[in-house]
Amino acid sequence: MKILIIEDEIAAANRLKRMLLSYDDNIELLEVIDSVLESVNYLCSHPPPDLILMDIQLSDGTCFEIFEQIELHCPIIFATAYDEYALQAFKVNSVDYLLKPIHQKDLDESLAKFEKFKYQTNGENYRSLTQNINLKKGYKFRFLVKVGGCFQSVETQDIAYFFSEDKLTYLVSNQGKKYIVEFSLEELTNRLDPVKFFKISRQFMVSHPSINNIHPFFNNRLKLELVP
Numbered sequence: 001m002k003i004l005i006i007e008d009e010i011a012a013a014n015r016l017k018r019m020l021l022s023y024d025d026n027i028e029l030l031e032v033i034d035s036v037l038e039s040v041n042y043l044c045s046h047p048p049p050d051l052i053l054m055d056i057q058l059s060d061g062t063c064f065e066i067f068e069q070i071e072l073h074c075p076i077i078f079a080t081a082y083d084e085y086a087l088q089a090f091k092v093n094s095v096d097y098l099l100k101p102i103h104q105k106d107l108d109e110s111l112a113k114f115e116k117f118k119y120q121t122n123g124e125n126y127r128s129l130t131q132n133i134n135l136k137k138g139y140k141f142r143f144l145v146k147v148g149g150c151f152q153s154v155e156t157q158d159i160a161y162f163f164s165e166d167k168l169t170y171l172v173s174n175q176g177k178k179y180i181v182e183f184s185l186e187e188l189t190n191r192l193d194p195v196k197f198f199k200i201s202r203q204f205m206v207s208h209p210s211i212n213n214i215h216p217f218f219n220n221r222l223k224l225e226l227v228p
Contacts, residue, residue, distance in 0.1 A: 001027050001115075004042075004049040006066075007079070008034035008059040012100065016053055016079065019107050035060045040069050044144065044151050048074045051114055056080040056089070067092055069153065070144055077110050139193040143171060145179035154179065156196065160210035161226060162188055164203050174210075176228035200224060 003020060007013040013032045020027050030049055033039050035058050043066070054076050056063050062085075066072070078089045081100040089097050096110035143154045160172050164185050171179045183191065185205050192205070199205045210226050217223040 001051065002030055002049045003027055004030045004052045005032045006034075006039050006052060006054040006058065006063065007032060008055060008057070012055070012079075016102070016107075019102070019104050020053075020111075022104060023108050023111050034058060036063070036065045036069075039063075039066050043070055043072065048072075050074065051095070051111075052076045053079055056082055056085050064088060064092075071140070075114055077107075077114065079107075140191045143179075143181055145171065145181065147179070156192065159197075159207060160228060161204060161206040162197075163205075172228065174228070 001024065005013055005016055007016065013034075017029055017032075020029065030046075031042060033042055037060055039058075052072075052074055054063050056078060057080070063078075064085075072093060074093065075095045076089075076093050077095050078085075078097045079100065079102055080098075086097050095114045098106055098110060139156075141156050143156070143159070144151050145154055146152075154171065154173060158174050160174050160176075162181070162185060163170055163172070169181050169184055169188070171181045173179075185199065185202070188197070188205055189199060197205055197207050206224070206226060211224055212227045213225040215223040215225070
């Protein structure tokens with residue numbers, strides 16, 4: 001089990017390490033990160049961990065700022081001194097919410113709860129479940145796209161349409177810029193607001209404003225002019 005720790009107090013992070021290894025010495029501790037910025041950079045450039053242990057108050061803000069910048073599918077155990085964030089925490093991928101000082105018994109129970117959930121599902125089903133947890137927050141309002149060696153955020157209001165080609169899915173912005181996204185068109189139908197986006201064919205999903213003109217076509221079909 002690969003675990004990432006996001007915690008800005010060195011003593012608390014070291015204590016968590018000892019408790020995790022006490023639970024299972026086969027656990028692989030990936031990294032200890034202490035800020036929102038570093039967390040975003042790490043999660044954008046590394047494979048997702050199996051589990052994240054996350055403090056709420058970090059050195060440069062609260063952990064919820066991470067969720068505003070990137071989309072996380074991996075489960076999270078929150079470990080914090082603040083109880084007022086519990087409701088907000090359970091709106092994301094929360095397995096449990098532990099209050100400091102954390103006791104070994106409480107952490108063990110949280111880890112056992114996570115493992116029970118994980119091993120009762122398999123591969124794609126597990127991925128679907130964690131995605132569905134994230135979907136409860138509502139439809140996607142931004143996509144993180146790779147540009148060279150960096151990542152940029154594209155708001156859905158700035159997206160004209162999506163299309164698939166050669167087993168890849170592309171996002172086209174209102175400015176005509178094209179980016180690869182990690183979702184299939186089928187997945188996008190569940191993640192985008194149907195009031196704003198809809199599939200016009202097996203290869204295209206468009207926003208209403210991107211349709212410039214609609215013309216009759218042969219065999220009772222329609223020809224759409226998209227902008228750009």
